[in-house]
Amino acid sequence: MTYLIRRLAFMFAVLVAVTFLAFSATNVIGDPLFNVVGFYASVDCDAVIAGEIKDVIGTVAGTGVGECERVIEAREKYHLDDPLPIRYGHWIGGMIQGDFGESYANQMPVSSILAERLPKSILLMGVSMVVALGVSIPWGVAAAYRANQRFDRASTAGAFGLLSIPGFALAIILFYFFVVRWQIFPSRYMDDNIFSRLHSLVLPAASLGLPLAVVYQRLLRTDLITTLQEDFVIMAKAKGLSDRRIMFRHVLRPSMFGMITVVGLNMSALIGGTIIIESIFSIPGFGRELYVSAIRDDITVVLAGVTVTATAFVAINTAVDLLYSYLDPRVRRAG
Amino acid sequence: MPADTNEHTISSSRTAKYWRKRSSATVELAARPVGADAEPDPDRAPQRRLGVTFWAAIGWVALVTGAAVAAPLLPIADPDQIGIGPRSSGPNWDQWFGTDTVGRDMFSRTIWGARVSLMVGFFSIVAGFLVGGMMGVASGYRRGWIDLALGFVTYVMLSFPTLVLFLLVILLFGQGLWIVTAALSIVVIPSVSRLARAITIAFAEREFVAAARLLGATNRRVMAREILPNVLIPMSALLLLGLGLTIVAEGGLAFLGLSVADGFSWGKMIQLGAGLRTLQTAPWVAFFPIGAMFLTVLSLNLAGDRLRQYFDVRELGIGGR
Numbered sequence: 001m002t003y004l005i006r007r008l009a010f011m012f013a014v015l016v017a018v019t020f021l022a023f024s025a026t027n028v029i030g031d032p033l034f035n036v037v038g039f040y041a042s043v044d045c046d047a048v049i050a051g052e053i054k055d056v057i058g059t060v061a062g063t064g065v066g067e068c069e070r071v072i073e074a075r076e077k078y079h080l081d082d083p084l085p086i087r088y089g090h091w092i093g094g095m096i097q098g099d100f101g102e103s104y105a106n107q108m109p110v111s112s113i114l115a116e117r118l119p120k121s122i123l124l125m126g127v128s129m130v131v132a133l134g135v136s137i138p139w140g141v142a143a144a145y146r147a148n149q150r151f152d153r154a155s156t157a158g159a160f161g162l163l164s165i166p167g168f169a170l171a172i173i174l175f176y177f178f179v180v181r182w183q184i185f186p187s188r189y190m191d192d193n194i195f196s197r198l199h200s201l202v203l204p205a206a207s208l209g210l211p212l213a214v215v216y217q218r219l220l221r222t223d224l225i226t227t228l229q230e231d232f233v234i235m236a237k238a239k240g241l242s243d244r245r246i247m248f249r250h251v252l253r254p255s256m257f258g259m260i261t262v263v264g265l266n267m268s269a270l271i272g273g274t275i276i277i278e279s280i281f282s283i284p285g286f287g288r289e290l291y292v293s294a295i296r297d298d299i300t301v302v303l304a305g306v307t308v309t310a311t312a313f314v315a316i317n318t319a320v321d322l323l324y325s326y327l328d329p330r331v332r333r334a335g
Numbered sequence: 336m337p338a339d340t341n342e343h344t345i346s347s348s349r350t351a352k353y354w355r356k357r358s359s360a361t362v363e364l365a366a367r368p369v370g371a372d373a374e375p376d377p378d379r380a381p382q383r384r385l386g387v388t389f390w391a392a393i394g395w396v397a398l399v400t401g402a403a404v405a406a407p408l409l410p411i412a413d414p415d416q417i418g419i420g421p422r423s424s425g426p427n428w429d430q431w432f433g434t435d436t437v438g439r440d441m442f443s444r445t446i447w448g449a450r451v452s453l454m455v456g457f458f459s460i461v462a463g464f465l466v467g468g469m470m471g472v473a474s475g476y477r478r479g480w481i482d483l484a485l486g487f488v489t490y491v492m493l494s495f496p497t498l499v500l501f502l503l504v505i506l507l508f509g510q511g512l513w514i515v516t517a518a519l520s521i522v523v524i525p526s527v528s529r530l531a532r533a534i535t536i537a538f539a540e541r542e543f544v545a546a547a548r549l550l551g552a553t554n555r556r557v558m559a560r561e562i563l564p565n566v567l568i569p570m571s572a573l574l575l576l577g578l579g580l581t582i583v584a585e586g587g588l589a590f591l592g593l594s595v596a597d598g599f600s601w602g603k604m605i606q607l608g609a610g611l612r613t614l615q616t617a618p619w620v621a622f623f624p625i626g627a628m629f630l631t632v633l634s635l636n637l638a639g640d641r642l643r644q645y646f647d648v649r650e651l652g653i654g655g656r
Contacts, residue, residue: 010487017491025503160640164633166583168590168602169625172609176621180614187611272497276587280609287498291591294502302499309496317494 004322011318015311019095022306023088026299095307101300105293110304113289118308120189121278121286124208125270127201129263131209132216136259139213140220141247147225159214167273171207171280178203188282204281208273212266216259223255267316271309389641392634399631403449412440414447423617435620436613444604445627451512451589451600452628456582459516463523463581464574470524471531472566476539476558482532489525497522501588510596515588519581530573534566569646575639579632586628601628 075081079090094101100110143152165173178184185203190196227233228251236246274287286305293301402409412419412430418438419430426433432441470489474482504518538544539562547561582601588594589602590609601624608614608621 010490013487014490014494017487018494021491022495022499022503025507028507160636161633164579164636165625165629166586166632168587169605169628172605172614172621172625175609176614176618180611180618275498276590279591290496290499291502294499294506297506302502306496306499309499310494313494313496 007318007321011314014314016092018310018314019092019303019307020088022303022310023091024084026302027084027087091303095304100304103293103298103301105296105298105301110300113301114286114304114308117284117286117289120283121271121274123197124201124204124274124278124283124285125267127198127205128208128212128270131205132212133263135210135213136216136220137252140217140224141252143217144221144224144228145243145247147221147228152221155217159218162210162214165211167207167211168276168280170210171204171277174203174207175280189284200281200283204277204283207277207280208270212270215266216262219259219262220255223258224251227251227255261320267312271312385641385645389638392638392641395630395634396638399449399627400453402446403453406446406450409446411443411446414439414444416440423613423620425617425619432623433617433619435607436617441620441623444599445601445623448599448601448604448624449627449631451595451598452582452585452602453631455512455516455519455585455595455600456578458513459519459585460523460574460577460581462516463520464527464570464577466520467524467527468531468563468566468570471528471533472535472558472562474528475532475535476562477554485528489528492521492525497584498587498591501593505593510594512595515585515593515595519584519588522584523577523581527570527573527577531566531570534569535562538562538565572639572642572646575635575642577639579635579639582628582635583632601625 079087082090091101098111100114102109103113139155143155146152175187179187186196186200188200190200224247233246233251236250241250271287274285275291276287277283278285278288279291290302290305293299293305416439419440420434420438422434422438423436424430424434424438430440430442432445435441435444470485474485500521501518504514504521508514544557544561547557552560585594585600586602586605589600590606592603592606594600594602604624605621605628608617608619608624613620
C-alpha cells in the first residue's frame with residue numbers, strides 16, 4: 001500500500017515537472033501576447049489609454065485606443081501580467097477542469113481540436129498495434145518452434161534487415177510501391193466511412209507496426225525458447241497433444257508477459273512515430289497537428305499535446321510498474 | 336564450450352574475462368533440451384572470434400566515414416551545383432546515382448550528406464553516453480537521495496514526447512549543428528543512465544570495490560577508477576547500436592525540416608525526394624540516401640550486436656532494471 005502511494009506521488013511529481021517545463025519553455029519561445037493581439041503587443045498600452053501617447057503607429061492621434069483595450073483585456077484573460085508560476089497555476093487549474101484554452105491561431109477551443117484529431121491518431125495507433133501483434137505472434141511462434149533451424153535463421157536475418165530501416169524510410173518505400181507504382185492505396189486520408197478509413201490506414205499502420213513487430217518477435221522468441229525447456233512441455237508431449245496445441249495453448253501464454261510489458265512501454269514511441277508518419281500519408285491526426293502548431297508557435301495546442309502524451313506515458317508506465325510489483329513482490333522492496 | 340577454455344584465449348582485460356565466464360555459464364544452462372530441438376540459442380553462444388560479418392560491417396562504416404571526411408578532397412562533383420547533368424536522369428556512367436530534379440549529382444550529394452548525418456549522430460551518442468553514464472554511475476553507487484533525484488530527472492526526460500522535446504529545443508535555441516546534437520543527446524541520456532545504474536549496482540557490491548574503500552579511497556575515486564571502467568567496457572558495444580539510433584533520429588528530424596539548417600544530411604535528401612511528383616519521375620532521389628542510411632544502420636546494428644554478445648551486457652540488465 002505504501003508502495004502504491006509512493007508510486008502515485010512520484011507519478012504526480014513527474015507530471016508537474018513535465019508540464020511546468022513545457023509551459024515555461026513555450027512561454028519563452030513565443031510572446032503569448034503577440035500571438036493574441038499581434039503588433040499591439042509591443043505598444044505601451046497603458047500610456048495610450050491614459051492619453052499620454054497620442055500617436056501610436058504614426059497616424060492620427062487617438063487611434064489605437066480600441067485595440068489597446070483589447071490588449072488589456074487579453075492580458076487579463078490570459079493572466080499575462082502575473083509571474084510564471086502563477087500563470088502556470090491558472091493554466092494547470094483550467095486543464096484539470098477540462099478547459100484546455102483556445103488556439104491562438106484560429107481561436108478554436110483546444111478541446112474541440114483534440115476531439116477532432118485525437119480519434120484519428122488513436123485509430124492509427126490501434127491498427128498499428130494490431131499489425132505489430134498480428135505479425136509478431138505467429139512469427140515468433142514459428143521461429144521458436146524450430147529454433148536455429150532454417151526458418152529461424154532466415155527470420156533472424158530478416159529481422160535484422162527490417163530493424164535497420166528507419167520508420168520514415170519504410171513509409172516512403174511502401175508509399176512508392178503501393179501508392180505511386182501500383183496505386184493500390186490512396187495517397188491521402190479518406191474519411192468517408194470506416195472501410196475507407198481502414199483502407200487508407202493500412203500503409204501508415206504497416207510503417208509504424210512492422211518495426212515494432214520485429215522487436216516483439218525477438219522478445220517472444222527468446223521467452224518461448226525458455227518456456228519450451230519447462231517440464232510441463234515434455235509432459236504435454238507425452239500426453240500426445242499436437243505440437244500446434246502445445247505451442248499455442250500451453251507455451252504461448254506464459255511466454256507473453258515480457259512482450260506485453262514492452263507493448264505498454266512502446267505506446268509512447270508510437271505517439272512520437274505518428275508525427276512523421278501522419279505527415280507522409282497526409283493524415284490530419286493529432287501528431288500532425290502538434291507538429292504544425294509547434295512550427296507556428298500555437299502554444300496552447302502544443303501544451304495540450306505535451307500534457308496529453310506525457311500523462312498517457314506516465315499512466316501506462318505506472319500501471320506496468322504496479323502490475324510488476326503485484327506479480328513479483330521483490331520489486332516493491334528494491335524500489 | 337566449457338568455461339575454462341575461455342580463460343586462455345581472452346585478452347588481458349580482467350573485466351572481459353569476467354564477462355566471458357558469466358556468459359559461458361549460461362550456455363551450459365541453455366544447452367538443456369529445448370522441446371524437439373536440443374540446440375542452444377545462438378544468441379547466447381559466445382564465439383571467440385568476431386567473425387566475417389562483423390568486419391564487413393565495420394568495413395562499410397569505415398568506408399562511409401572515410402568518404403564523408405574526405406569529401407572535399409575527392410574528385411566528385413560539387414553537391415550544390417545545379418545542372419551538372421540533365422534533370423532527373425537515372426543512374427548512368429557520368430552520374431552514378433543519377434541526378435535530382437534540378438540536375439544535381441546524387442552520388443556526390445550522398446557522400447556529402449553523410450557528413451552531417453554521421454557527425455550529428457556520433458557526437459550526440461558520445462555526449463549522451465558521457466552524461467548518462469556519469470548520472471547512472473553516481474545514482475547507482477551513491478543511492479539515497481542522489482539516486483532518487485537523478486531517477487526523477489531521467490523519468491521526466493523519458494516522459495516528454497521525443498519529437499516535441501526536439502521542437503521545443505530547436506525553437507528555443509535555433510537549428511545550429513551543436514544544438515541539434517545536444518537535443519539528440521538528451522533523448523539518449525535516460526536509457527543510458529538507467530543501464531549504467533543497473534551495471535553499477537551489480538559492481539558496487541563486489542570485493543574489489545570494498546577493498547578500494549577499505550584502503551581509504553574517496554567516493555569519487557572509487558567511482559572514477561574502479562567502477563567507471565567496468566561500466567564503460569560493456570557499454571561500448573551499445574555505443575554502436577546507439578549510433579545507429581541517433582543517425583535514424585537525425586534523419587527523422589531532418590525529414591521534418593528540423594535538423595541542422597545549413598548543409599544537408601541523408602534525412603533532408605530523403606525529404607527532398609519524397610514528394611509525390613519526384614517519386615513518380617525520379618524515385619532514385621529518395622532511394623539512394625535511403626539505401627545509404629539503411630546499409631550504415633544495418634552495419635552498425637550487426638557490429639554492435641556482435642560486440643554486445645562478445646561482452647554480454649544483457650546478463651546484468653536483469654539486476655536493477
